[in-house]
Amino acid sequence: MKTIQGPALFLAQFASDTAPFDTWDGISGWAAGCGYKGVQVPSWDSRLIDLDQAAASTGYCDDWKGQAGENGIAVTELVCHLQGQLVAVHPAYDTAFDGFAAPSVRGNPAARQEWAVDQVKKTITASRNLGLRAVGTFSGALAWPYIYPWPQRPAGLVETAFDELATRWRPLLDHAEEQGIDLCYEIHPGEDLHDGVTFEMFLDRVNQHARAKMLYDPSHYILQCLDYLDNIDIYGDRIGMFHVKDAEFNPTGRQGVYGGFQSWVNRAGRFRSPGDGQVDFGAVFSKLAAMDFDGWAVVEWECALKHPEDGAREGAAFVRDHIIRVTPHAFDDFAAGGTDEAANRKMLGLDR
Numbered sequence: 001m002k003t004i005q006g007p008a009l010f011l012a013q014f015a016s017d018t019a020p021f022d023t024w025d026g027i028s029g030w031a032a033g034c035g036y037k038g039v040q041v042p043s044w045d046s047r048l049i050d051l052d053q054a055a056a057s058t059g060y061c062d063d064w065k066g067q068a069g070e071n072g073i074a075v076t077e078l079v080c081h082l083q084g085q086l087v088a089v090h091p092a093y094d095t096a097f098d099g100f101a102a103p104s105v106r107g108n109p110a111a112r113q114e115w116a117v118d119q120v121k122k123t124i125t126a127s128r129n130l131g132l133r134a135v136g137t138f139s140g141a142l143a144w145p146y147i148y149p150w151p152q153r154p155a156g157l158v159e160t161a162f163d164e165l166a167t168r169w170r171p172l173l174d175h176a177e178e179q180g181i182d183l184c185y186e187i188h189p190g191e192d193l194h195d196g197v198t199f200e201m202f203l204d205r206v207n208q209h210a211r212a213k214m215l216y217d218p219s220h221y222i223l224q225c226l227d228y229l230d231n232i233d234i235y236g237d238r239i240g241m242f243h244v245k246d247a248e249f250n251p252t253g254r255q256g257v258y259g260g261f262q263s264w265v266n267r268a269g270r271f272r273s274p275g276d277g278q279v280d281f282g283a284v285f286s287k288l289a290a291m292d293f294d295g296w297a298v299v300e301w302e303c304a305l306k307h308p309e310d311g312a313r314e315g316a317a318f319v320r321d322h323i324i325r326v327t328p329h330a331f332d333d334f335a336a337g338g339t340d341e342a343a344n345r346k347m348l349g350l351d352r
Helices: 024-033 051-056 058-070 081-085 091-098 109-129 157-179 196-205 218-222 228-238 281-290 308-322 341-347
Strands: 005-010 038-042 074-079 134-137 182-186 212-216 239-244 246-249 269-272 296-299
Touching: 005 074, 005 308, 024 038, 024 058, 038 296, 051 058, 051 109, 058 074, 058 109, 074 109, 074 296, 081 109, 081 134, 091 109, 109 134, 109 157, 134 212, 134 239, 157 182, 157 196, 182 239, 196 212, 196 228, 212 228, 218 228, 218 246, 228 239, 228 281, 239 281, 239 308, 281 308, 296 308
Parallel strands: 005 038, 005 296, 038 074, 074 134, 134 182, 182 212, 212 239, 239 296
Antiparallel strands: 246 269
16 A cells, blocks of 8 residues: 655645745745645746746756755646646637736637647656656636536537547647656536546547546535545546645525625635535545555645635645555454465365
């Protein structure tokens, strides 16, 4: 059995233009001070990493990783959620998602998609240069505007969307295979890959590609009323990354899953800091330990109520207390008696 690594922190929600969150040295040192052993790094944030250099130079990667190491911090993974989102964008979202792209390609969907594909490739290559094993991303979405079938979707609409999504991602999955990197899709509302069924639809179209994995985040399943523990049982061999983020769903007679266009704090479903929501993390960590998941437990802070720095400090302790140091012994072999076929036959009365 293997022990989960951690605690680690996803830095996307903390990077800013204010010290210590505005430099790689500053934010990695701050994370260590909060009790973290690792950090997950957004590859789109140039304050933290130069992605072009990381993809081109192992020397840069060694220096960059070494700077974090001097602060007692390991780099767990690079992620490219924002760039992955831009691999597939329905025209209804062009304006909303343009801000994720470089200024030079905004307003030009074809150029934006080409830029996004290049960014994902560079994140994969940089991860290889850093000696990592997985990249987290979003799938993007072509069918999401049609998630609720009113009016009824025309026959073939969803199938055509998933065919195209697979066509766009297959070369990136093949590049990930060449680099020895798993590509872990965060199963997330707003993405075409938003639950287990849609993940399977995608897998079918990429021929069950070995590098297509999941970034498991139970908070998104709470908000969908999806069984997040059964999800681990079903997809355990496809779970390559793990976000520790909590959520709560409290429907009323006035609102439910859709939230009534309310702010995060006023929705029936909202994200919370680890331990403040409804996720049974004791069961989650137990299931992941039992399936030999040895990746990192990464806190992602998005709480609707708590201050992020408080959430970060508390999150480190929360993960540390939930990681199960797995036993090297089998409980039913405490006597270390070994196997004795003759004794077994005698106990069963087979030698009379």
